[in-house]
Amino acid sequence: MYIYGTAIQKAADEGAPERVLSMGLGLGYVEILATAIAAKAGRPVAGESFEIVPELRHYFEAWLARRDDVPRDFATTYDSILTRTAEAIRVDAHDVRDSLAKAVASGAWQIRAEMTPETTFSAPFGCICFDAFSSKTTPDLWTEDFLNQFLQKTASPQCVLSTYACTGTLKRALKSQGFDVKIREGFSSKRDSTFASRISF
Ligand SMILES: C[S@@+](CC[C@H](N)C(=O)[O-])C[C@H]1O[C@@H](n2cnc3c(N)ncnc32)[C@H](O)[C@@H]1O
Incomplete structure (x- = not known):
């Protein structure tokens, strides 16, 4: 914050x-926060994240898409980050997750691999x-x-x-x-x- x-x-x-x-990307704090701030202003979110560790990309995308192939510790952590961020920004947590999921699915927010020169x-x-x-x-x-x-x-x-x-x-x-x-x-x-x-x- x-x-x-x-x-x-x-x-x-x-x-x-x-x-x-x-x-x-890491655990997605910035992505969730950016989406909460955009949701508060009533606009969609857009952007790009970079993450070199494949599991961090896959788990976050799977959690957003509500798939069940997310290790329990990760799912609990993402849920907690979402709840705390939504509370702090005073927006609905479900709206934030849905909005980011939609942005990732549509390519408005891209989750990319390693950043290099x-x-x-x-x-x-x-x-x-x-x-x-x-x-x-x-x-x-x-x-x-x-x-x-x-x-x-x-x-x-x-x-x-x-x-x-x-x-x-x-x-x-x-x-x-x-x-x-x-x-x-x-x-x-x-x-x-x-x-x-x-x-x-
Ligand atoms: C301090 S953490 C980011 C924490 C994150 N903002 C969060 O919300 O949890 C730095 C992240 O950058 C990733 N990273 C390091 N070098 C990278 C590179 N060249 N390209 C993409 N990701 C990289 C690491 O794997 C790590 O997850």
């Missing part, structure tokens, strides 16, 4: 394109939730070169990017792509986090 909810809400409030990029995108995004572990565990995703190219390919002229991370390479890449960069208080063990926007270009 603090790192990604504020970014999704600001992008919507500022009239940035509705498409949200989630890097990476070669990944291409069909359209830019108004909000980027960059939740890609850290420069220690996934160093390729945090180099200044990768981040510059990534932002050139993904960020629409009106765009908000938020991440719990706060590295020098990230701040330099954001500034060189025309973002205003704010350092916010961090979350859990992190001292600082990054909130950047390129709203009026």
Whole structure:
């Protein structure tokens, strides 16, 4: 809510394109949150998620489609994330799940596999939730070169990017792509986090 909810809400409030990029899917917190915020505003959700671990993609899609091939621990966790998010945003949990399921089934929200420097995108995004572990565990995703190219390919002229991370390479890449960069208080063990926007270009 603090790192990604504020970014999704600001992008919507500022009239940035509705498409949200989630890097990476993990347990789907960002996807569920983006859908809840869109549902509250009475609009459909759209975006793309990336996830390198096949099981995380398959279980989430199976849970959304209400199939029974989801391990119990995962189903319980997805249910809990959905309930808590819907409560916080004050929307109906069933509506959120149905809306995201519909978006995934129709391709309005795509769940894609590994993101690499070669990944291409069909359209830019108004909000980027960059939740890609850290420069220690996934160093390729945090180099200044990768981040510059990534932002050139993904960020629409009106765009908000938020991440719990706060590295020098990230701040330099954001500034060189025309973002205003704010350092916010961090979350859990992190001292600082990054909130950047390129709203009026
Ligand atoms: C911090 S977790 C994301 C948590 C997630 N936002 C959630 O709601 O649970 C980072 C995720 O990025 C995935 N990941 C790491 N490198 C990746 C890559 N190159 N492409 C796609 N996914 C990647 C990991 O498998 C992991 O699930």
